Amino acid sequence: MERISKHQLAAMIILFQIGSTPLFEIGIRTGQNAWIVVICNMLLGCLLLLMFLAIHRKEPDKNLNELFIHYFGTVAGKALALFYVLLFIYESMRNLRDFGDLTVLTILPRTPISLIMLVMVALSVYALKKGIEIFFRLAEFIVAGVLFFYLILIAMTFVSGLVHWKRLLPVMENGVRPILLESSESLWFPFGQMMIFLIFWKYAADKAGVSKASLRAYFTAGFVILITSVINISVLGHQFTDISTVPLLQTVQLIQIADVFERFDTLVIMLFYAGIYMKATLWLLAAVLGLSQIFPVGYRTFLLPVGGVIYATAFLPPSWQAHLEFGETVATRFMMNPIFLGIIPAVLYAVMLLKIRFPPRRRYANPRP
Amino acid sequence: MYKFMKRLAKKREYPQQHAQTDLLLPEKLSASLVQNTETIASLTGNSSDFTVRSFHGLGGMTFAVVFIDGLTDSFIVNENIVKPLMQEADAAAAGQPGGIDSFAFVKDRVLTVGSTNTIHTFTDLMSTLYGGHTVILAEGWQHGISASSSKWEQRGVEEPATQTVIRGPKEGFTENIGTNVALLRRKIKSPRLWKIDRKIGRITRTDVSVMYINGIADDTVVGEVLERLDRIDTDSILESGYLEEFIQDKTFTPFPTMINTERPDSVAAALLEGQVALLVDGTPFVLLLPITFFKFFIASEDYYQRFDISSFLRILRICAFTISMVLPSIYIAVTTYHQEMIPTTLLVSLAAQREGIPFPAFFEALMMEVTFEVLREAGVRLPRAIGSAISIVGALVLGQAAVEAGLVSAAMVIVVAFTAISSFVVPAFNIAIAARLIRFVLMFLAATMGFFGIMSGLLFLIIHMLSIRSFGVPYLAPVAPLVPGNLKDSVFRAPWWMMITRPRLISKKGSIVRQKPKPRPDRSGDESERKT
Numbered sequence: 097m098e099r100i101s102k103h104q105l106a107a108m109i110i111l112f113q114i115g116s117t118p119l120f121e122i123g124i125r126t127g128q129n130a131w132i133v134v135i136c137n138m139l140l141g142c143l144l145l146l147m148f149l150a151i152h153r154k155e156p157d158k159n160l161n162e163l164f165i166h167y168f169g170t171v172a173g174k175a176l177a178l179f180y181v182l183l184f185i186y187e188s189m190r191n192l193r194d195f196g197d198l199t200v201l202t203i204l205p206r207t208p209i210s211l212i213m214l215v216m217v218a219l220s221v222y223a224l225k226k227g228i229e230i231f232f233r234l235a236e237f238i239v240a241g242v243l244f245f246y247l248i249l250i251a252m253t254f255v256s257g258l259v260h261w262k263r264l265l266p267v268m269e270n271g272v273r274p275i276l277l278e279s280s281e282s283l284w285f286p287f288g289q290m291m292i293f294l295i296f297w298k299y300a301a302d303k304a305g306v307s308k309a310s311l312r313a314y315f316t317a318g319f320v321i322l323i324t325s326v327i328n329i330s331v332l333g334h335q336f337t338d339i340s341t342v343p344l345l346q347t348v349q350l351i352q353i354a355d356v357f358e359r360f361d362t363l364v365i366m367l368f369y370a371g372i373y374m375k376a377t378l379w380l381l382a383a384v385l386g387l388s389q390i391f392p393v394g395y396r397t398f399l400l401p402v403g404g405v406i407y408a409t410a411f412l413p414p415s416w417q418a419h420l421e422f423g424e425t426v427a428t429r430f431m432m433n434p435i436f437l438g439i440i441p442a443v444l445y446a447v448m449l450l451k452i453r454f455p456p457r458r459r460y461a462n463p464r465p
Numbered sequence: 466m467y468k469f470m471k472r473l474a475k476k477r478e479y480p481q482q483h484a485q486t487d488l489l490l491p492e493k494l495s496a497s498l499v500q501n502t503e504t505i506a507s508l509t510g511n512s513s514d515f516t517v518r519s520f521h522g523l524g525g526m527t528f529a530v531v532f533i534d535g536l537t538d539s540f541i542v543n544e545n546i547v548k549p550l551m552q553e554a555d556a557a558a559a560g561q562p563g564g565i566d567s568f569a570f571v572k573d574r575v576l577t578v579g580s581t582n583t584i585h586t587f588t589d590l591m592s593t594l595y596g597g598h599t600v601i602l603a604e605g606w607q608h609g610i611s612a613s614s615s616k617w618e619q620r621g622v623e624e625p626a627t628q629t630v631i632r633g634p635k636e637g638f639t640e641n642i643g644t645n646v647a648l649l650r651r652k653i654k655s656p657r658l659w660k661i662d663r664k665i666g667r668i669t670r671t672d673v674s675v676m677y678i679n680g681i682a683d684d685t686v687v688g689e690v691l692e693r694l695d696r697i698d699t700d701s702i703l704e705s706g707y708l709e710e711f712i713q714d715k716t717f718t719p720f721p722t723m724i725n726t727e728r729p730d731s732v733a734a735a736l737l738e739g740q741v742a743l744l745v746d747g748t749p750f751v752l753l754l755p756i757t758f759f760k761f762f763i764a765s766e767d768y769y770q771r772f773d774i775s776s777f778l779r780i781l782r783i784c785a786f787t788i789s790m791v792l793p794s795i796y797i798a799v800t801t802y803h804q805e806m807i808p809t810t811l812l813v814s815l816a817a818q819r820e821g822i823p824f825p826a827f828f829e830a831l832m833m834e835v836t837f838e839v840l841r842e843a844g845v846r847l848p849r850a851i852g853s854a855i856s857i858v859g860a861l862v863l864g865q866a867a868v869e870a871g872l873v874s875a876a877m878v879i880v881v882a883f884t885a886i887s888s889f890v891v892p893a894f895n896i897a898i899a900a901r902l903i904r905f906v907l908m909f910l911a912a913t914m915g916f917f918g919i920m921s922g923l924l925f926l927i928i929h930m931l932s933i934r935s936f937g938v939p940y941l942a943p944v945a946p947l948v949p950g951n952l953k954d955s956v957f958r959a960p961w962w963m964m965i966t967r968p969r970l971i972s973k974k975g976s977i978v979r980q981k982p983k984p985r986p987d988r989s990g991d992e993s994e995r996k997t
Binding site: 204226227230237286 | 802803805806810914915917920921923924927931932939
């Protein structure tokens with residue numbers, strides 16, 4: 097089996113968490129308190145993460161799909177796994193479309209979106225064809241660059257004197273309630289999505305270091321997200337942040353140092369590219385791993401078909417607005433995130449605890465796993 | 466692609482040619498001297514450099530010495546082989562009580578040369594002849610004696626033409642494998658420096674030596690190298706490049722998985738880190754393996770200069786390598802798609818320059834890059850005497866005139882020139898060539914998709930490099946997979962006393978401690994010393 101080190105795991109968590117998050121301003125509905133919502137999300141998400149880690153620690157050699165099959169029975173478990181595969185495909189498609197539209201909107205207005213998405217899907221399939229290990233090493237290779245670049249961007253906004261702390265005031269003028277309300281809705285993205293690592297923790301070579309590495313990486317990524325949130329609001333003000341398509345891009349456009357260091361938009365889009373690409377590919381990997389669990393065939397077989405499905409479905413929304421709206425509907429109306437990222441894992445955990453507390457009667461002399 | 470090529474290669478079945486190459490050798494030497502000399506003559510097609518000298522010597526027996534003219538030292542043949550046999554042997558034999566076994570007597574008492582061997586077959590006989598030995602045959606003997614007498618013209622140890630240094634030893638390998646091994650033995654005076662020999666090539670019978678330090682090199686790597694060498698079934702090995710292609714891990718990649726070097730000090734340093742050296746007779750280029758990508762940016766001089774300077778130089782080299790790969794494509798992407806990235810004043814001047822240019826930036830860049838590649842290739846091949854002509858043509862006609870004629874913009878010439886110079890900064894030539902190839906692909910991607918294209922190309926490249934292994938060692942180690950301890954000697958170089966361990970992925974497991982921790986220079990006496 098392929099093995100990943102804890103550095104690789106941490107790098108992947110950081111890139112996955114950052115992923116497409118900087119495209120959006122989390123909790124901007126609470127105005128200038130959005131950054132407090134981020135902190136709140138991060139802490140609530142941490143509770144979720146602790147639950148996921150607890151599930152993992154109970155069964156360190158099983159991934160999510162194997163757990164489903166083991167604890168819910170073959171039929172129900174496989175059906176559930178299939179639902180998760182659909183979720184992962186959907187999320188991958190969202191990221192793909194996000195980036196396609198972002199690129200067409202900003203740096204390549206006259207390039208067909210089909211080409212951009214095709215290149216990205218092809219790269220995803222290629223990376224995964226090389227194996228899980230190679231893909232996680234890719235994360236390890238680029239994570240330092242990505243973090244460094246974010247650091248430079250943050251430093252430059254300060255140096256060019258754009259940050260006005262006053263725009264963060266007043267803090268919590270309506271009390272804690274609206275923040276918690278907003279937080280309860282938005283904590284799933286991206287913090288709740290840590291659920292996906294239930295599939296990958298099993299591959300970690302150093303079982304003991306998993307929790308520590310995951311938590312550290314989680315908070316590193318959370319810190320980056322928090323800082324970008326603070327900077328967006330303190331540079332643009334919350335009204336403007338609310339209406340701008342990609343707030344961070346807007347912020348970066350204002351950077352101007354010595355008439356030389358300016359207009360970094362293209363480079364920032366490339367930074368987003370790295371994050372979104374890693375995230376979309378990880379969703380894809382989770383999907384094909386799930387499929388290979390349901391149908392006993394190596395996961396590489398599913399790469400091309402699933403990649404094709406992701407590519408095809410990415411064309412369904414007629415525009416980015418429609419795409420965003422669709423995502424909003426699925427997330428809130430159908431409660432997709434709370435169900436898949438919260439409730440089902442919680443039920444799974446409960447079942448696990450019960451089964452461990454009250455082990456079922458042995459039907460066979462040698463119970464097969 | 467690879468599978469396709471393999472299928473192509475499989476489709477045709479070549480008739481086995483093993484039997485033909487060894488001709489119709491009579492297996493054993495016969496007792497008849499005339500018959501033996503005739504067989505030698507027919508085997509070699511009466512080639513005139515095969516010298517057969519017949520004479521009467523010890524006890525009136527008929528002897529023949531066989532050697533190849535030009536590979537042997539005629540002084541040794543005359544003074545130590547022929548002369549004793551003709552003149553001194555009888556006197557020595559007279560002192561012997563009773564009858565003598567002429568074969569043993571000649572071998573042990575008469576021949577005054579360094580080493581002798583008994584020859585049984587013609588295959589042995591031929592291979593010892595090619596080694597510069599002299600073979601002594603006699604009427605009535607069932608065997609022959611080979612006597613070492615090799616000496617041939619060869620280049621002396623000179624300063625290597627590639628990989629020159631400012632500080633450090635100036636000697637380089639030569640075409641003679643014996644000299645090369647000696648150069649290494651002089652640097653590493655340890656019995657643990659082991660050497661395993663192979664003869665590869667059915668026709669050329671080239672000497673190949675695998676050298677490593679026992680206990681530091683990873684035994685599995687050594688085993689793997691020997692296994693891959695033994696799998697080679699070809700008729701010729703003329704340079705280490707042949708060997709490299711036969712035993713490398715991945716064929717369809719621009720990235721080499723072995724380093725070649727002409728410098729004994731580089732090889733010695735590599736051996737001490739647990740790498741394995743492959744020496745091939747007939748070339749001064751020694752192969753080192755396993756390697757990682759970042760080793761290509763290390764010059765041997767880095768270890769002789771101060772650590773801070775070398776760290777700076779290494780970062781510079783990696784930057785230069787990246788520049789030589791991406792600069793033209795960035796220029797294309799920026800001028801075609803992302804003009805807003807350029808500061809306004811520069812943009813105005815660039816636009817003014819490009820105003821009269823009839824071609825799109827991609828075509829302009831492609832033209833200039835191809836021109837430069839042609840110039841460079843011409844510069845390597847052309848006779849030394851007309852070298853200056855090329856530089857005049859290149860610099861004046863192609864550079865200046867093309868700009869003045871409005872074919873290309875001045876900025877483009879600067880970009881191409883800087884790219885070209887950057888590609889020479891990398892110490893290893895074979896990785897610089899990789900950048901040359903990749904550059905054109907990236908230029909195309911930049912022309913179609915701007916920065917997105919470049920980024921995608923680079924991502925593809927990184928994934929590809931991550932999948933390469935050199936004899937089991939991941940290519941991008943120690944960065945991915947991250948080996949924190951080995952970062953001390955990768956992009957940076959720490960001072961020597963800090964590099965306590967050898968590279969973990971390369972050296973043998975459990976043998977990575979290089980020195981006692983922290984024998985750092987004693988600073989306690991500094992102040993008082995200065996005062997006195």
